[in-house]
Amino acid sequence: MFLLKLATLNIFRNTKRSILTMTTVFVGVFGFIMASGMVNGVEQTYVRIEIDTETAHLRVMHKRYLSEEENFPLDLILPQQRAVHSVIKKGWPTALVVPRIIFSAQLGDGEQALGARGVAIDSALAEKAFSLSRYSSSKKPLPETGKWIFVGSIIAKSFKKKIGDTLTIESRTRDGSMNADDYQIAGVISTGNMIIDGGSFYIPLKSARDLLRMPTGLTDVVVKLPKKQDALLVSTRLQKQFGAVQAQTWQDKTRTIFELNKIRRQMFNVLISIILIVAAAGMANTVLMSAFERKGEIGMMMALGMPEGRIVRLFTAEAGMLGLIGSVFGALCGGSWAYYLQVYGWDISAMVEKTYGATGQTTGLSVASFIFFDISFSTILMGIFLGVFVSLLASLWPAWRTTRFDPREVLARS
Amino acid sequence: MQLAAYCEDVSRIFRPGSNEVRALDGVTFRLHRGEMAAVAGPSGSGKTTLLNMIGCLDRPDQGKVFLDGEDISHKSKHQLAQIRNEKIGFIFQSFHLIPVLTVFENVEFALQIQGKLSVDGRKDRVMPVLEALGIAQLASRKPSEISGGQQQRVAIARALVKKPVLILADEPTANLDSKTALSIIELMVKLHQEEGTTFLFSTHDPMVMDTAPRLVHLRDGKIVSDSGEQMNKNQPKETEAGDVSA
Numbered sequence: 001m002f003l004l005k006l007a008t009l010n011i012f013r014n015t016k017r018s019i020l021t022m023t024t025v026f027v028g029v030f031g032f033i034m035a036s037g038m039v040n041g042v043e044q045t046y047v048r049i050e051i052d053t054e055t056a057h058l059r060v061m062h063k064r065y066l067s068e069e070e071n072f073p074l075d076l077i078l079p080q081q082r083a084v085h086s087v088i089k090k091g092w093p094t095a096l097v098v099p100r101i102i103f104s105a106q107l108g109d110g111e112q113a114l115g116a117r118g119v120a121i122d123s124a125l126a127e128k129a130f131s132l133s134r135y136s137s138s139k140k141p142l143p144e145t146g147k148w149i150f151v152g153s154i155i156a157k158s159f160k161k162k163i164g165d166t167l168t169i170e171s172r173t174r175d176g177s178m179n180a181d182d183y184q185i186a187g188v189i190s191t192g193n194m195i196i197d198g199g200s201f202y203i204p205l206k207s208a209r210d211l212l213r214m215p216t217g218l219t220d221v222v223v224k225l226p227k228k229q230d231a232l233l234v235s236t237r238l239q240k241q242f243g244a245v246q247a248q249t250w251q252d253k254t255r256t257i258f259e260l261n262k263i264r265r266q267m268f269n270v271l272i273s274i275i276l277i278v279a280a281a282g283m284a285n286t287v288l289m290s291a292f293e294r295k296g297e298i299g300m301m302m303a304l305g306m307p308e309g310r311i312v313r314l315f316t317a318e319a320g321m322l323g324l325i326g327s328v329f330g331a332l333c334g335g336s337w338a339y340y341l342q343v344y345g346w347d348i349s350a351m352v353e354k355t356y357g358a359t360g361q362t363t364g365l366s367v368a369s370f371i372f373f374d375i376s377f378s379t380i381l382m383g384i385f386l387g388v389f390v391s392l393l394a395s396l397w398p399a400w401r402t403t404r405f406d407p408r409e410v411l412a413r414s
Numbered sequence: 415m416q417l418a419a420y421c422e423d424v425s426r427i428f429r430p431g432s433n434e435v436r437a438l439d440g441v442t443f444r445l446h447r448g449e450m451a452a453v454a455g456p457s458g459s460g461k462t463t464l465l466n467m468i469g470c471l472d473r474p475d476q477g478k479v480f481l482d483g484e485d486i487s488h489k490s491k492h493q494l495a496q497i498r499n500e501k502i503g504f505i506f507q508s509f510h511l512i513p514v515l516t517v518f519e520n521v522e523f524a525l526q527i528q529g530k531l532s533v534d535g536r537k538d539r540v541m542p543v544l545e546a547l548g549i550a551q552l553a554s555r556k557p558s559e560i561s562g563g564q565q566q567r568v569a570i571a572r573a574l575v576k577k578p579v580l581i582l583a584d585e586p587t588a589n590l591d592s593k594t595a596l597s598i599i600e601l602m603v604k605l606h607q608e609e610g611t612t613f614l615f616s617t618h619d620p621m622v623m624d625t626a627p628r629l630v631h632l633r634d635g636k637i638v639s640d641s642g643e644q645m646n647k648n649q650p651k652e653t654e655a656g657d658v659s660a
Binding site: 002006009010012013296297299300301302303304305306307308310407408411412 | 462466469471472492495496497498499500502504506508510512513514515523524526527528572584
């Protein structure tokens with residue numbers, strides 16, 4: 001206790017130097033927490049928006065559909081649709097199976113036109129699976145029949161349209177001819193997924209069948225399971241049972257993000273390591289300078305018979321205190337900011353627009369306009385531990401160096 | 415009378431570069447318990463080396479050093495530290511107080527190192543010493559808030575508090591003005607006379623030499639005069655390293 005008290009008092013002997021040293025630890029811990037929060041958050045955000053707004057846990061389609069998806073083929077319909085449905089329902093009775101037709105269309109208002117992706121859905125099931133109404137400005141579900149449209153917020157903004165206004169949907173039908181119809185905006189949706197907000201619209205399945213002259217058939221069904229971990233099991237079962245069917249799980253869809261994130265995580269690790277090495281060098285320098293400034297005092301302690309181990313402990317305790325204070329401040333600031341970004345998100349829409357364009361459609365992946373950080377208490381504790389550990393480690397050599405002082409010499413010189 | 419320290423034909427040779435300097439050259443010296451002696455001599459005469467030898471901070475190249483009857487000539491660094499911890503009090507020229515601690519804590523520090531007493535036990539030991547030295551009212555002050563003389567009193571208290579066999583003081587008045595230096599020496603003499611504390615200090619201050627009950631003169635590593643020589647000569651040979659009274 002006494003050593004700790006003395007160590008605490010000693011760190012305020014040269015306040016400026018102590019603050020500088022603590023700052024390097026602060027930066028390291030702050031950076032570690034923010035980077036961890038961001039990297040984990042990217043993964044979580046992408047998984048969430050993919051599941052909540054696009055493919056649910058599983059997407060089932062014709063086995064050739066994925067390779068031709070860019071062309072929005074209406075002739076590659078899901079084979080054995082009813083059988084697929086019953087296999088899923090048999091294994092997972094509470095699963096939601098949402099039928100869809102994905103098609104390419106042009107939205108227009110007489111003055112301008114914009115290419116977009118149309119999603120024709122069974123409104124009631126989609127509402128259960130995705131709760132689309134919570135993303136809609138109207139907060140109401142998409143009507144099941146009639147010519148109503150839910151349009152992405154960025155599209156609505158570029159047309160300067162609001163609820164109640166009309167947009168014309170022009171699309172190629174299944175037989176290859178062109179068809180168009182007017183749809184009234186029932187809601188402007190803002191999901192945080194740039195593919196939807198910037199380039200998609202939803203219409204009721206029944207009205208889409210008229211528009212696309214497609215009385216039967218679906219391009220895919222999306223499945224929401226009671227447990228998302230079951231997606232792979234369902235996928236395997238379906239593909240085994242139906243040769244012409246392909247299933248894409250949420251893990252398949254977000255794999256690229258996880259792969260990219262691995263690289264991002266490694267880069268952050270290198271960066272944080274560099275910061276921590278700088279902090280360690282600063283800490284070692286501080287302890288060494290402090291020891292040389294207090295040579296006489298160390299000589300006195302040695303003369304009084306203080307064991308070498310306790311002198312080492314005194315200096316490592318000082319480094320530990322500096323590390324602890326820097327780490328706690330770093331954890332407080334990093335943790336608070338990361339938590340804020342976990343709750344409110346980090347708006348990256350401008351960055352995404354710059355990279356992918358306003359619709360975010362140049363990639364097959366969902367693109368988030370907000371990154372929600374994912375920070376846990378254990379990450380914060382890990383940051384503090386890392387800061388203190390590096391500080392203690394860095395102080396060991398200079399602390400041991402003090403015990404090499406010859407008390408005769410240091411007492412004579414001071 | 416029991417011996418506090420005894421040096422038997424002690425030599426200490428330093429070799430800076432190709433030279434050889436005999437800091438102590440065949441010194442035989444006895445200091446009895448309750449005795450107060452000053453070691454005087456010009457710079458380089460070996461005063462500090464003699465004190466370091468008795469204070470377990472150095473080991474002889476030749477001869478033997480006994481402290482409180484124990485041969486310390488061949489003890490390890492760790493063992494010497496333990497002996498210093500238990501048996502020796504040091505007073506330094508530059509006081510070497512810890513600036514971030516209060517007067518009380520600086521004195522308590524010596525007991526903290528020993529680690530033998532409880533908080534209350536340490537308090538019971540420190541306060542009477544501070545009172546005896548007339549600095550009890552400064553207990554909560556920091557060293558920077560008191561004068562040089564008061565700081566040296568704190569250093570004396572730190573040396574006294576663990577009730578050592580011997581207190582070594584290397585030029586304890588060198589950093590003090592003559593008036594303060596005199597008061598410090600008088601205090602040490604008083605402690606010696608009233609408490610029976612054993613003191614060995616080095617000095618080249620004539621005023622301090624006049625006050626010391628026993629004066630040992632060193633030159634070129636040899637004792638050239640010792641006012642306590644007669645008393646030492648009267649000691650029977652077999653008690654030199656030991657603990658039986660004359």
